[in-house]
Amino acid sequence: MKLNIVILFILSLTFLSCNRIANKTKEGINKGGEVVGETATEFIEGVTEGVDKTLECEIFLSKNLKSKGLKTSTYNIESQPIVNNNKLTLYIIFNKNFNNNVMVKAFNKNKLEIGRARTLISGKKGDAGYFDFEFDERTDIGFRNIITIE
Numbered sequence: 001m002k003l004n005i006v007i008l009f010i011l012s013l014t015f016l017s018c019n020r021i022a023n024k025t026k027e028g029i030n031k032g033g034e035v036v037g038e039t040a041t042e043f044i045e046g047v048t049e050g051v052d053k054t055l056e057c058e059i060f061l062s063k064n065l066k067s068k069g070l071k072t073s074t075y076n077i078e079s080q081p082i083v084n085n086n087k088l089t090l091y092i093i094f095n096k097n098f099n100n101n102v103m104v105k106a107f108n109k110n111k112l113e114i115g116r117a118r119t120l121i122s123g124k125k126g127d128a129g130y131f132d133f134e135f136d137e138r139t140d141i142g143f144r145n146i147i148t149i150e
């Protein structure tokens with residue numbers, strides 16, 4: 001009888017130990033999975049940011065427009081109404097009152113001019129807004145192009 005109790009006690013301890021080991025192993029695997037998931041997400045975000053930066057256009061605002069209080073921020077390039085990316089939407093911040101036509105020139109990766117567009121830009125000091133520049137329908141503003149604002 002004592003032997004049965006001892007055997008039952010040993011089996012119970014063994015079962016509890018195995019169960020505890022299994023739970024700890026499972027927790028370790030879950031923790032490892034979380035770390036791998038976080039690392040993979042950070043890697044993918046880094047790649048995406050790198051690709052975005054590689055494909056971005058460079059935008060240069062002339063010294064003359066800077067001195068007149070204009071500042072650029074975000075931009076978007078889209079097709080309007082055809083397949084080529086021929087519409088530039090530019091967010092402009094006004095540090096001074098401004099009311100004048102502005103010309104935008106687009107250059108390809110080889111620094112060859114591929115199009116021009118002109119738009120009336122008007123705003124008061126402290127204002128900001130989006131302004132559209134529509135190029136000829138044959139203009140295709142691609143990745144890593146240069147855009148100058150004069």
